[in-house]
Amino acid sequence: MNAPPEDQLEQLKNLLFSEEIEKFETISEEFNDYERLEKKLEPILEKRIAELQADFPDQFGPVITKALKVQIKESQEEVIEVLSPIMGRLIKKYVQTEIAKLTESIDQRMRDLFSFKATLRRWIASLRGVSSAEIIVSELIPAKLQEVMVIENDSGLLIGRHSVSADSDPDLIAGMLTAIKAFVEDAYGKTGESLEQIEYETFTLYLQSFGSFYIVAAVSGVVDSAFKDELNDAVHAFAIELTRDKGYHKDETKMMSLMEQHFSLFSPLALPPASEDAVVKETASAR
């Protein structure tokens, strides 16, 4: 009798596909032998990875950027939280510079004015030694003396202070200012020049040395030349008094009252009350 049909089929398969079966067996052996497979695949994978690295920005860049955009859009609150302290400072500084620019442009416009009133105002302004624009702007954001400090030159120790607000630690500020001053003068001051002005956010600090001590005046707002002159005079008058009597350095109350005397009434330009029509309105309508 012949073999059962399944065996016959098997024989036939072997006859017909012997070559393929052999090939299949080698392949499957290769496939199951991890080391051999790894050897075969390694070059291919390496090439693919290299390609991927090279093309990554092109292929995935747009997708990732899009994903990031969505992410940022959906978490605006968080982004604002992170950025706002930085932006705040930038904006303040920006506004300050813009105001300075505005001052110039108003000046220009004032020069172009021919109305009698404007001429009159220009005269008043020039009599007081300030520009018309400075008058207008100083009405908007008046300069204000915030603080005066007397600091020992070498050690940075605070000798005296007069302040409108008492929120920060003056000892530390005095020290830091002295360090900054020392650093700047060390780096640039070989010529005997000294640091005279520091701008910080919307503050301007004026530094003046008088022998063993220096005086710092912190001013907020837009400082015009008249304010600066007046401040300069006050600081000098105070410094002269201070050098005259060494007792001030030792007696805190005496020092405080001297500072009070010189700086408490210190006020910027006492401008006359605005007349019938405000100066700003006048410039605006005179275009």
Next chain:
Amino acid sequence: MQKKILLVGDFGVGKSSLVERYVNDRFSEEYKSTIGVVIQKKTVEVDGQSINLLIWDVAGSREIAEVPASYYLGSSGILYVFDISRPETWAGLPQRLATVREKAKYSSESDRLMVIANKSDLCNAEDLKEVLGQVSVKVDIVTSAKDSLNVDSAFTELARRILTE
């Protein structure tokens, strides 16, 4: 009475950590290198006298000559800090200390310049002994800002020396 004191020494030896431990009784493993100088203050009582210490924590530098000379002006005392675990921070110490003395205009006898070996927690007693033998200058106090060892004593001792000189 107010007095200015300075902490100087190599990068990362723990100057800011000593000040932070002393002033705020805090310690952080995180290393935030100081830029320029940071000033803190603390009042210390010595023999019934109270002194307001203005502490200048100066940015570390390998070359002590890099510290601006004017930082030293008007200082009443200096803590020179090194890190026991890093030999490069105490190599050539005698020369470095001489430079500090010269810049600060302290006489060679003055003891207002104190040498501090910090990070004692990082080594055992034997290692410490070996290091102290190798530094070739007298170490005034061994501290650990981390374990709060001798930190107060270091500042108080300096204040005491300032008062007595």
